[in-house]
Structures are given as C-alpha cells and as structure tokens.
Amino acid sequence: MTTEIARSPYTGAALGEYSTSHPxxxxxxxSAAATAAAEIANTAPxxxxxxxxxxxxxxxxxxxxxxxxxxxxxxxxxxRLTGEVERAANQLRFYGSVAAEGSYLDAxxxxxxxxxxxxxxxxxxxxxxxxxxxxxxxxALGHDTGAAIASGNAVVAKxxxxxxxxxxxLGEIAVKALAGAGxxxxxxxxxxxxxxxxxxxxxxxxxxxxxxxxxxxxxxxxRLANERAEVIPVYAEMGTVNAVAVTAAAAAARAxxxxxxFVESFTLGAGQFCTKPGLLLAPAGAGLAEAVGAxxxxxxxxxxxxxxxxNDCKAGVARLVENGATIISxxxxxxxxxxxxxxxxxxxxxxxxxDSPLLAEVFGPVALVxxxxxxxxxxxxxxxxxxxxxxxxxxxxxxxxTALVAALARNVGRVIYNGWPTGVATTxxxxxxxxxxxxxxxxxxxxxxxxxxxxxxxxxxQDLPDAALPPALQxxxxxxxxxxVNGAR
Amino acid sequence: MTTEIARSPYTGAALGEYSTSHPxxxxxxxSAAATAAAEIANTAPxxxxxxxxxxxxxxxxxxxxxxxxxxxxxxxxxxRLTGEVERAANQLRFYGSVAAEGSYLDAxxxxxxxxxxxxxxxxxxxxxxxxxxxxxxxxALGHDTGAAIASGNAVVAKxxxxxxxxxxxLGEIAVKALAGAGxxxxxxxxxxxxxxxxxxxxxxxxxxxxxxxxxxxxxxxxRLANERAEVIPVYAEMGTVNAVAVTAAAAAARAxxxxxxFVESFTLGAGQFCTKPGLLLAPAGAGLAEAVGAxxxxxxxxxxxxxxxxNDCKAGVARLVENGATIISxxxxxxxxxxxxxxxxxxxxxxxxxDSPLLAEVFGPVALVxxxxxxxxxxxxxxxxxxxxxxxxxxxxxxxxTALVAALARNVGRVIYNGWPTGVATTxxxxxxxxxxxxxxxxxxxxxxxxxxxxxxxxxxQDLPDAALPPALQxxxxxxxxxxVNGAR
Numbered sequence: 001m002t003t004e005i006a007r008s009p010y011t012g013a014a015l016g017e018y019s020t021s022h023p024x025x026x027x028x029x030x031s032a033a034a035t036a037a038a039e040i041a042n043t044a045p046x047x048x049x050x051x052x053x054x055x056x057x058x059x060x061x062x063x064x065x066x067x068x069x070x071x072x073x074x075x076x077x078x079x080r081l082t083g084e085v086e087r088a089a090n091q092l093r094f095y096g097s098v099a100a101e102g103s104y105l106d107a108x109x110x111x112x113x114x115x116x117x118x119x120x121x122x123x124x125x126x127x128x129x130x131x132x133x134x135x136x137x138x139x140a141l142g143h144d145t146g147a148a149i150a151s152g153n154a155v156v157a158k159x160x161x162x163x164x165x166x167x168x169x170l171g172e173i174a175v176k177a178l179a180g181a182g183x184x185x186x187x188x189x190x191x192x193x194x195x196x197x198x199x200x201x202x203x204x205x206x207x208x209x210x211x212x213x214x215x216x217x218x219x220x221x222x223r224l225a226n227e228r229a230e231v232i233p234v235y236a237e238m239g240t241v242n243a244v245a246v247t248a249a250a251a252a253a254r255a256x257x258x259x260x261x262f263v264e265s266f267t268l269g270a271g272q273f274c275t276k277p278g279l280l281l282a283p284a285g286a287g288l289a290e291a292v293g294a295x296x297x298x299x300x301x302x303x304x305x306x307x308x309x310x311n312d313c314k315a316g317v318a319r320l321v322e323n324g325a326t327i328i329s330x331x332x333x334x335x336x337x338x339x340x341x342x343x344x345x346x347x348x349x350x351x352x353x354x355d356s357p358l359l360a361e362v363f364g365p366v367a368l369v370x371x372x373x374x375x376x377x378x379x380x381x382x383x384x385x386x387x388x389x390x391x392x393x394x395x396x397x398x399x400x401x402t403a404l405v406a407a408l409a410r411n412v413g414r415v416i417y418n419g420w421p422t423g424v425a426t427t428x429x430x431x432x433x434x435x436x437x438x439x440x441x442x443x444x445x446x447x448x449x450x451x452x453x454x455x456x457x458x459x460x461x462q463d464l465p466d467a468a469l470p471p472a473l474q475x476x477x478x479x480x481x482x483x484x485v486n487g488a489r
Numbered sequence: 490m491t492t493e494i495a496r497s498p499y500t501g502a503a504l505g506e507y508s509t510s511h512p513x514x515x516x517x518x519x520s521a522a523a524t525a526a527a528e529i530a531n532t533a534p535x536x537x538x539x540x541x542x543x544x545x546x547x548x549x550x551x552x553x554x555x556x557x558x559x560x561x562x563x564x565x566x567x568x569r570l571t572g573e574v575e576r577a578a579n580q581l582r583f584y585g586s587v588a589a590e591g592s593y594l595d596a597x598x599x600x601x602x603x604x605x606x607x608x609x610x611x612x613x614x615x616x617x618x619x620x621x622x623x624x625x626x627x628x629a630l631g632h633d634t635g636a637a638i639a640s641g642n643a644v645v646a647k648x649x650x651x652x653x654x655x656x657x658x659l660g661e662i663a664v665k666a667l668a669g670a671g672x673x674x675x676x677x678x679x680x681x682x683x684x685x686x687x688x689x690x691x692x693x694x695x696x697x698x699x700x701x702x703x704x705x706x707x708x709x710x711x712r713l714a715n716e717r718a719e720v721i722p723v724y725a726e727m728g729t730v731n732a733v734a735v736t737a738a739a740a741a742a743r744a745x746x747x748x749x750x751f752v753e754s755f756t757l758g759a760g761q762f763c764t765k766p767g768l769l770l771a772p773a774g775a776g777l778a779e780a781v782g783a784x785x786x787x788x789x790x791x792x793x794x795x796x797x798x799x800n801d802c803k804a805g806v807a808r809l810v811e812n813g814a815t816i817i818s819x820x821x822x823x824x825x826x827x828x829x830x831x832x833x834x835x836x837x838x839x840x841x842x843x844d845s846p847l848l849a850e851v852f853g854p855v856a857l858v859x860x861x862x863x864x865x866x867x868x869x870x871x872x873x874x875x876x877x878x879x880x881x882x883x884x885x886x887x888x889x890x891t892a893l894v895a896a897l898a899r900n901v902g903r904v905i906y907n908g909w910p911t912g913v914a915t916t917x918x919x920x921x922x923x924x925x926x927x928x929x930x931x932x933x934x935x936x937x938x939x940x941x942x943x944x945x946x947x948x949x950x951q952d953l954p955d956a957a958l959p960p961a962l963q964x965x966x967x968x969x970x971x972x973x974v975n976g977a978r
Contacts, residue, residue, distance in 0.1 A: 103978065108918040108938075114908070118918035118939075121898070123931075226715065229844060230876065231925045233932075355718060387719065397954065405950070405957045409610070414949040417957070419603070428976045429597040429607035431949035436720045442612075443722075443946035449597075449976075450607075450947065457932040458939065460903040460920035461894070465886065468894045468906075482978070487917045487938075489592065489971070 002193055004164040009075030009303040010337045018164045020193025030205040032186030033125035033154035039184045040152050041122045044479050049096030052149060054181035055141060056089035058173045070135045073163040075303040076269060088136035091143055091426050095150035102481035104151065104452045107472045109485045115463050117473035120456035122152035124207035127200040131212035132162040132305045133272040140170045140190055144210035147451035149187065158200060159192040162306045167192065201225050208455055211236040212446060215437050222440045235454045236440040237433060239361040241278040242421050243385055244392035245378060249399055251286035258394050259291035263299065265420035267342045270302030271365030275390050275421040278361060281378060284371040289328055292344050292369050299331030299342035304364055310338035316362030320345050323357045325368065340364045349377050354384050382407045387435030390414040390421035411435055491682055493653040498564030498792040499826045507653045509682025519694040521675030522614035522643035528673045529641050530611045533968050538585030541638060543670035544630060545578035547662045559624045562652040564792040565758060577625035580632055580915050584639035591970035593640065593941045596961045598974045604952050606962035609945035611641035613696035616689040620701035621651040621794050622761040629659045629679055633699035636940035638676065647689060648681045651795050656681065690714050697944055700725040701935060704926050711929050724943045725929040726922060728850040730767040731910050732874055733881035734867060738888055740775035747883050748780030752788065754909035756831045759791035760854030764879050764910040767850060770867060773860040778817060781833050781858050788820030788831035793853055799827035805851030809834050812846045814857060829853045838866050843873050871896045876924030879903040879910035900924055
C-alpha cells in the first residue's frame with residue numbers, strides 16, 4: 001500500500017500521511033462515473049448549474065478551513081488562498097451559467113433535404129488532473145472539473161500529491177454537496193496516487209483527460225493516452241515561457257514602472273504561475289535591465305510548493321547560467337523550508353534560438369531580460385519563441401503596434417497590452433491555451449466559456465422520430481436552448 | 490526521381506507516367522503558402538468566399554473533361570463522377586457561405602473587467618491529403634481544401650496516387666481560378682508522391698493536417714505529426730464499420746425492402762464509401778439474411794480503384810472467413826481489371842468482440858449480416874462495436890427506439906433512421922466524424938459547417954488599442970460579423 005505525505009513548505013516538516021487509492025478503488029470510481037454519466041447526459045443544463053452552485057456554496061461555507069489547510073500544505077499564504085476559494089466558487093457558478101445559456105450545445109437543425117439535427121453530447125467520464133500551484137482554481141474542484149460537469153459529464157479527479165489533505169477534503173465537500181443537490185451518485189469522485197493517475201488514463205471507461213501542470217507530466221499522460229486501443233483526447237495545459245515586449249518609446253517613458261510591474265508579476269505566488277512573464281524583451285540601453293535588477297534585489301524570499309519544485313528551480317537557474325545567461329540580481333534568500341530567491345538573468349538576444357534550453361520554463365520566481373538592438377532583432381527573437389499561453393506588449397499609445405501584436409499572436413493564445421499576463425479572468429472571451437507546447441490541443445482553453453467544448457462531441461441525428469432525439473433537438477425545445485435552423489440563428 | 494503511373498481500373502493498363510515532387514518543390518510550396526497565409530489571415534471572409542466560388546465555377550466549366558479523366562483513372566463511372574464534380578463545386582460554395590456568415594469566427598467581447606476580445610484565427614498552411622474514393626468531393630479540391638481555405642488558410646494538397654493525372658489537373662485549375670479571383674499566390678499548391686506527403690507532415694511550416702483514407706494511412710500520419718518538435722493536429726477521417734440495426738417489427742413488415750436498400754448501399758461505388766453500412770444487425774429467423782443473399786446474387790460486378798485495393802478486398806473476405814464468417818452469397822465476378830464481386834457474409838452474434846478482426850473494415854462491396862436472438866443480445870453486440878462514423882436504425886414508427894438510438898449514438902457521429910448512411914449532405918448540421926478509430930479527433934467533422942473549426946484556434950486580445958485588433962474585434966465591426974458581447978449574443 002502506497003501513501004502520500006503532506007509536508008509544510010515553510011519548514012519541510014511532515015504534516016500527515018495519507019493512503020492512496022487501490023486499483024480496485026479506481027476501477028470502481030470509473031465504473032460508477034460511467035453509470036452517472038448516462039444519467040447526467042440527459043439532465044437539463046440549468047439543473048446541472050444548480051449542482052455546481054451547490055459545490056460553490058459549500059466551498060464558500062468552508063472557506064477559512066480550506067484556506068488554512070491549503071496554506072499548511074502549499075505555503076501560498078492565507079490572503080491569496082482565501083481569495084482563491086471565492087474565485088473557485090465563482091468559476092463553478094460561471095461554468096454552470098454557460099451551460100444554462102445553452103449555446104455550448106450548438107444545437108443545429110436542417111430541414112431542407114434530410115432532416116438532420118446536430119447537438120453536442122457529453123463524452124463520458126472525464127479524468128481531471130489538478131495542478132499544484134492553484135489548489136482551488138485549478139485543483140480537484142477547479143476549472144476543468146467545473147467545465148466537465150457543466151458540459152454534462154461525470155468527473156474522476158486525481159488529487160495532487162503536493163496538497164494531499166486538501167485534495168481529499170475537497171473531494172468530501174464536493175461529494176456531499178452534489179448529493180445534497182440531487183446529482184447522481186458518482187457525478188464526482190476523487191482518487192489519489194501516481195499509479196491511480198496512470199490507471200485512469202488507461203481505463204477504457206475514461207473518455208477524455210484534462211491536466212494542468214508541467215510539460216513533462218502533460219506529455220507523459222498524452223503519450224499514454226495515445227497508446228490506448230481507443231485513443232482519447234488529452235487536454236494538457238503546460239508551463240511555457242511567456243514573453244513581454246517593451247517598445248523603445250515605452251521604456252523611455254516609464255522604465256521603472258514597467259520594471260516594477262514585471263518583477264511583481266514574475267514573482268507573484270513565488271513565480272508559480274503558468275502565465276508568469278518569463279522573458280522581458282527590452283530595448284538595449286534604456287536602463288530596463290538595471291531597473292529590473294534593482295527591483296528584484298528588494299524582493300523578500302518566498303517558499304515553493306514542494307522540495308522537488310525548489311530543487312528544480314535551483315537547477316533551472318543553473319541551466320540558464322550554463323547556457324550563457326548572466327545573473328543580474330537576486331532577492332533575499334529563504335531562511336527555512338523550500339525557499340527560492342527571486343532571480344533575474346540576461347542573455348544576448350542573438351543566442352536565443354528555437355529549442356534552446358534558455359527558452360524552457362523555470363517554475364519559480366525566475367525570469368530573463370533580453371535586450372534587443374532594433375525592431376528587426378526584436379522580431380527575429382519573437383520568431384524563435386516556442387508556443388506559449390500568453391504574450392505582452394508595453395508601448396505608448398501613439399505607437400502603431402499592429403505588426404508587433406500580430407507577430408506575438410502567431411504563437412500564443414492571449415496578447416495583453418500594457419499589462420501583465422498573470423491575471424486570467426474567467427469570462428466568455430477568455431483564452432487560456434496556445435500552440436504546442438503550451439497545450440496539447442492548441443485550440444482548447446481551460447479557462448472561459450469555451451472550456452466546455454473540450455468535453456463534448458457532436459452527434460447528428462438524421463430523420464429520427466422526435467421522441468428519440470436528445471431534448472436539445474426535440475420540436476418543443478423543452479430546455480429553451482438557442483438553436484440554428486437551416487443556417488439561420 | 491520517382492514517378493506515379495496512372496492505370497485503368499477497367500483493364501489494369503498504364504495510362505501515363507507522372508513525375509512526383511522533388512523535396513525542394515515541397516519546401517518551396519510550404520514556404521510560399523506561409524507567405525500567402527499571412528495575407529489570407531487578414532482577408533474578409535466574404536472575399537475568401539469569392540475565391541472559393543471561382544474554383545467552383547472552374548470545376549463546373551471543366552466538368553465533362555474532369556469526369557472523363559477521373560473515370561479513366563478511378564473506374565467510378567461517368568454518371569457518378571459528373572455528379573460529383575457538381576457536388577464538389579457546391580461544397581466549395583457552401584464553405585464560402587459559412588465563412589461569410591461569420592459565426593465560425595466566434596467573435597466574443599468582454600468589457601466588464603479587462604477588455605478582452607477573442608476570435609478564431611487561421612492556423613497557417615494546412616496539408617490536405619485527398620482520398621482515393623471521392624476524387625472530387627474528398628480529393629485535392631474537396632471538403633478539407635474548401636474548409637481550410639474558407640477559414641482563412643493556405644493549403645498544400647498532396648495528390649492521391651490512384652488518380653495522378655486528375656490530381657495534377659485539379660491543381661492547375663485551382664491555381665488558375667484563384668489567380669483570376671485575386672487570391673494571393675500560393676493560396677493553394679499541389680505536391681505529389683509518398684515522400685512529399687511525409688515531408689509535408691514533418692515540415693515546421695505546416696500547422697495542421699487533414700486526411701481522408703484508411704486507418705493505417707491516417708494513424709501513420711498522426712504518429713508522424715506527434716513526433717514533431719511542435720506537435721500539430723492531424724484530422725484523419727478513417728474507414729470504419731458502420732452498423733445498421735433492424736428491429737424485429739421492421740424486419741417482419743418489410744424484410745425484402747430493407748435487404749434491397751442494404752445491398753444497394755453497401756455496393757454503392759463498389760463499396761468504396763467510408764460510410765458504407767458494413768454490418769447489418771438483423772433479428773434471427775426473420776428472413777433478412779436470406780433476402781440480402783438473394784439481392785447480392787443479382788448484383789453486377791464492379792471495379793475497384795486500384796490493384797492494391799482489389800487485393801486487400803479479397804484478403805479482407807478471406808480474413809473474415811478465417812475468423813469464423815460464412816459467405817451467404819456473392820454477386821457476379823468481374824471479367825477484367827480490378828474487379829470485386831459483391832459479397833455478404835454472416836457470423837454468430839456471440840463471436841463479435843471488441844478488437845475482433847470481424848469488426849475491421851473491408852474496403853469494397855463486402856458486408857456482414859449478424860443475426861441477434863433478442864434485444865439483450867442486440868445491445869450486447871452494440872456495446873462491442875468500435876467507434877464509427879455512422880449507424881442506422883430500421884424500425885416501425887409505433888416502436889420506441891430511444892434506447893436503441895442512444896446505444897448506437899454513444900459510439901458514432903451520426904445516427905440515421907429508416908435510411909442508409911452512404912449519403913452525406915453538406916449542410917450546417919452535418920457531422921462526419923466519430924470516436925476513435927473513425928477519426929483521430931472525435932469532435933471534428935470533415936463535412937458540414939463545423940468543418941472550418943478544425944483549422945482555426947482562438948486568440949484573446951486584452952486591453953488592446955482598436956487599430957491593433959483583428960478586424961473581427963474592432964469597434965466598427967468592419968466585416969459585419971455576429972458577435973457575443975458580455976455573454977449576450
């Protein structure tokens with residue numbers, strides 16, 4: 001029997017030991033989820049929204065307890081975590097409202113030749129692998145779980161070993177809230193342990209996988225799923241280096257403001273954001289690198305989520321140095337636990353090249369400043385960047401940034417103007433995904449209304465009797481959904 | 490230098506020899522397409538619709554010439570091929586109209602907190618691998634090319650070696666029509682040869698692959714793309730066994746009508762349809778198998794597309810027999826060329842199991858009739874079926890087919906009632922794709938309005954100056970697109 005040990009990032013001390021799921025538990029969780037899935041698939045979206053609302057209410061009711069438990073295991077701080085519980089609750093409500101609005105079903109009817117109705121159908125049980133860095137927003141009850149249930153699926157979540165006590169508590173809360181709201185048993189289940197994760201991805205009953213985490217972890221699950229008899233989609237949102245370009249005019253006008261903003265953004269949550277701006281493209285000679293260095297030197301120390309992440313962060317800095325980067329400045333060192341000092345490095349623009357180790361993510365409060373000589377070199381660097389979740393531009397309003405925005409947009413999912421990528425609002429228009437290796441499916445998003453699209457597939461019904469159609473396509477439109485009829489909406 | 494030899498399926502005789510693309514030609518085609526792609530990406534959908542209309546007009550203008558050339562290389566017959574040219578032209582116009590309607594761009598604006606605009610952007614040059622069995626509708630100027638150009642992309646198509654002369658002629662016609670319509674040079678390019686196909690999929694400039702053909706071919710390209718540094722989506726629509734279930738009541742009421750319909754459908758185009766009904770699930774003792782056998786015995790012979798397909802078809806029948814199937818009846822044998830006799834076999838229902846060679850597609854005029862004892866056994870067989878493009882139900886109107894439709898829909902992209910799957914209308918509601926191994930991406934479709942979605946990915950623009958936004962998101966909405974603003978449409 002294997003176990004997971006919870007440890008404090010503040011001290012490294014063991015907090016508790018938890019047994020992980022037995023293979024039979026995993027098998028039972030998937031089988032039960034498959035039974036639930038058949039019932040959920042025929043449930044009105046507005047009813048499902050009520051289930052998600054019940055989980056949201058339960059999260060808020062347990063807010064302080066959850067934030068304290070999370071802080072003990074993640075070291076992310078009470079203020080951030082208290083806010084994140086509220087945020088996670090709001091996300092669940094948002095996905096419920098998107099489901100209830102009904103556009104995600106894309107109900108479409110043609111009556112001209114054959115009578116064909118097409119509607120999105122839930123895929124079946126979804127395996128959700130929560131992230132370490134957002135234990136609520138991207139954890140066992142985070143975006144992926146919200147979007148998967150909202151789109152009519154059952155979820156089997158795999159708890160993250162970096163917060164084993166919290167994962168289990170979230171599982172209990174969800175199961176109780178769903179039962180209270182009248183959802184089918186096993187609409188949500190939680191399993192734990194590395195082996196359970198592998199078993200989930202290989203299980204014939206699982207129909208899609210959602211993952212947030214490292215490129216290594218995400219691509220491993222993706223490869224595993226690609227070896228199945230029935231290959232299934234793996235939506236892995238992985239870490240990337242998000243670049244922010246500063247124009248010469250912006251640097252001349254407000255170098256120290258941009259430097260402060262950059263340092264605050266890349267050290268937020270001890271740099272453990274997948275949207276961390278890992279690369280600042282600064283005009284040479286404008287003093288930006290120096291201003292960033294000065295701001296970094298003043299940063300207090302932070303603790304990282306796990307010992308492995310702390311070690312990887314140190315190794316990442318060493319790798320950057322080995323590959324030609326120079327440390328500009330570091331912040332205060334941690335006195336205990338799994339600390340990491342904020343670190344900013346620089347490298348000549350000409351050394352950046354596709355697949356360079358300089359362009360691999362360092363997870364933690366570490367960033368590169370690269371000085372470019374002119375617009376031509378700036379564009380040359382941008383062409384070498386691998387796919388990323390986000391990119392930014394800092395410019396003056398009088399400038400024409402069309403070409404710069406287009407160059408950055410070519411390889412990312414989101415472009416931010418005069419701001420920083422770390423904040424990701426949960427809205428209809430959000431896109432949190434990008435070209436490989438940002439995500440395994442470039443068109444997918446794990447945040448925003450379109451997140452539901454990952455867990456459904458269309459089925460067309462040709463010439464069927466009305467009663468045998470899914471409710472979304474029946475003549476009476478019992479769920480009151482928006483529909484497109486003969487091409488008109 | 491490698492070549493492709495065109496041969497007549499009617500006689501096996503060589504019709505001509507064609508040189509295939511040199512690696513430099515492929516590289517040039519992709520580079521030129523990338524240049525074109527940047528321009529097309531900022532072209533109004535209505536303008537692109539005009540380009541597709543110009544290709545459609547050119548196809549119709551060359552209809553008889555093209556059908557004759559196609560018949561000489563494919564043996565599909567003048568009537569079918571003449572109609573298919575018209576159909577292919579209409580498809581291109583349809584995808585243009587879907588683009589012009591603009592919903593596919595999913596333009597979405599949030600103005601509540603951060604101002605975020607999200608719109609679908611073209612992926613870049615798309616590699617299109619045309620099919621052998623529909624030289625116009627799914628060929629070098631077929632559905633995939635239409636949907637890829639409509640969604641703002643450049644296409645590099647790889648011509649199918651089963652109709653080398655026709656592929657090259659279609660390429661010439663498209664290039665000339667696009668030039669006449671004012672499209673950027675290299676909006677469309679054609680390459681030929683097996684090595685060119687491999688090179689295309691591996692080329693860093695190619696951003697997605699569309700393929701229609703065999704499971705072996707499709708999964709090989711998918712594996713190749715999965716080994717790239719930047720993994721890209723491969724939309725492979727592959728052959729499957731499409732099942733049609735007949736209820737006891739329907740068999741009692743109209744066994745011979747159903748038998749005739751089944752035989753006509755599975756022998757259409759010499760059985761070379763990916764939507765061929767390969768498996769009839771018939772109630773035992775209702776005389777359906779006998780009626781099918783009688784109808785097959787009367788079928789004239791047909792010719793298959795290539796010698797390899799003819800050999801594979803014979804081997805497929807032998808494989809079914811080796812695995813326990815019994816031949817019920819065969820039609821007339823071909824006297825010359827690559828003929829195949831219509832063949833229907835049967836096997837006990839209890840022997841069907843997931844991954845059984847009995848459930849692998851035989852490409853050609855070959856089908857299985859399986860008799861089931863009762864509804865329980867029918868559902869047991871359906872649970873064993875692998876993912877497929879389509880499934881059918883034949884029932885009497887007084888029957889409740891809800892459970893049967895739901896069971897079939899679980900594993901296919903389209904369910905047809907009292908009809909046959911071979912006809913696929915190009916409409917807004919169509920779905921031509923299904924769970925693995927029907928397609929590599931179960932939610933994707935290669936036919937219908939949603940086909941455009943395969944070749945775009947969303948980009949969100951946060952707080953950008955209006956002028957730097959793509960036209961679809963600008964305040965003035967210069968393309969007049971439908972947009973969702975703050976959740977409301």
